[in-house]
Amino acid sequence: MEGDGRLGEMEETEDGSEEALLVRQHRKEKKELQARIQSMKNSVPKNDKKRRKQLAEDIAKLESELEGKHRRELEALSHEQPGQPQVEGVTNGVSSKDIGTEVPIQQSRVSKAQKRREKKAAQEKERDERIAEAEIENLSGARHLESQKLSCVLAERDLQIKQIPSDGHCMYRAVEHQLKDRDxxxxxxxxxxxxxxxxxxxxDDFIPFLxxxxTGDLYTQEEFLKYCADxxxxxxxxxxxxxRALSQILNTPIEVIQADxxxxxxxxxxxxKPIILVxxxxAYGLGEHYNSVEQLVPTTDDS
Structure with a gap:
């Protein structure tokens, strides 16, 4: 980390100083991040090459964000150090302090610049915290847990998820992907x-379900025709x-795998042989989504 040398210098300060408190806070955050990273590694099967690759990217991002956060906090603190000499005006060899008149113009300019730096640092800190919270939610929330369960279910069948774009066509694209393997x-x-x-x-086979x-009423013929046109x-x-319609069209069973x-x-x-969808x-902010499956790719990558 770029800030390690400065951290070493700051450790020499008094235990109650702002520097020492920040050092301890940084150490705590590093330990917490390492614990979180270990938990993330344990949650992803070693033979899941795609997710291991994504995991490595997520970990690198989290480490980089924490390093940047620490560096900015150190820089912000360095600008806030007390003990800076007051700038005094001198006229004909007599300082403004000597005549009881303060000249705060230059000091005022420094103060405004400092306020801008502090405001920017606070905004960056808030942004970092939001990003970190989003990453944690992503890794521990419903989407991540659902993905874990599905990966385990599919691995038992030597399958893995084939990601399909979330563009409204996902179910049809997943079926299309399955059909390509059947020429x-x-x-x-x-x-x-x-x-x-x-x-x-x-x-007559579909209107009763729409x-x-x-109003809660069954579709009229006009509403049904619009549904089909859409x-x-x-x-x-x-x-x-x-x-159900696609199964009849293709004369093929369609199996839909779910997490829960x-x-x-x-x-x-x-x-x-059934078409298999997930x-x-x-999966996404809009909620429901279909993916396809493909043969599980074994890997010896233990990283």
């Missing part, structure tokens, strides 16, 4: 179009109804 060239656009056509042609969120023309999210519930299998009447409730 099926259906695109997201194809899948959306065929899903809408199937649902319109089998309206209700108007305002499937084709917008990035409307897909769910179990669309998966048993897998859901749609289209169990089909005997072909359903995540806490």
């Amino acid at each position: 099926n060239s259906l695109t997201v656009s194809n899948l959306r179009s065929q899903t809408a056509d199937f649902m319109q042609n089998h309206a 209700t108007n969120t305002t 499937i084709v023309n917008t990035p409307a999210w897909g769910g179990q109804l669309e998966l 519930a048993s897998p859901i299998v749609i289209g169990e009447e089909f005997s072909s 359903y995540m409730r806490h």
Whole structure:
């Protein structure tokens, strides 16, 4: 750390000084960060290469942020040291102090500059704290815990998550990814179009599961047609109804793996190899999200 030399100098000050208190605070924060890093390492399987790589980046970011925070605090404290000599005006060999008149102009300028530095340091400190809190929430919150559980469930089946962009098309993109391994060239656009056509042609199988969120009534025919049009023309999210349609279109079972519930299998009447999707409730700020899966890549990286 760049601040280590200055820390060494500050250790020589009195125990009750601001410098000594800051040194002790920095040591405490370093120990707390190391404990957190160890916990992070323990939470990620060594054979999960992608997450180990992300973990290394997260750790480097946390260490860099703490180092920058400490450096800024040291610099801010150095500007606040007492004992700076008062600047006195001198006229004809007589100081302003001698004649009982203070000339605070230069001192006033220094004070304003110091206030600006302190304000900037406080803002940077607040920003660092917000970033650190967000990182902790990310690592200990619902999203991280859900990801851990899913990784363990998939690892038992020699699978791992294949990340899919969160753009409204995630369910269709995940199905598209699965189909590529089967030499099926259906695109997201194809899948959306065929899903809408199937649902319109089998309206009686789907309308009973669609209700108007305002009135609570079942969809009218007009509302249902708009729902199907949105499937084709917008990035409307897909769910179990669309998966049911896709299962029938592809003559293939679709298995949806979840973190806190048993897998859901749609289209169990089909005997072909199932398409496997991962359903995540806490993946992004908007909530629900679908990912695909791929074969687990073994790794010997223990770092």
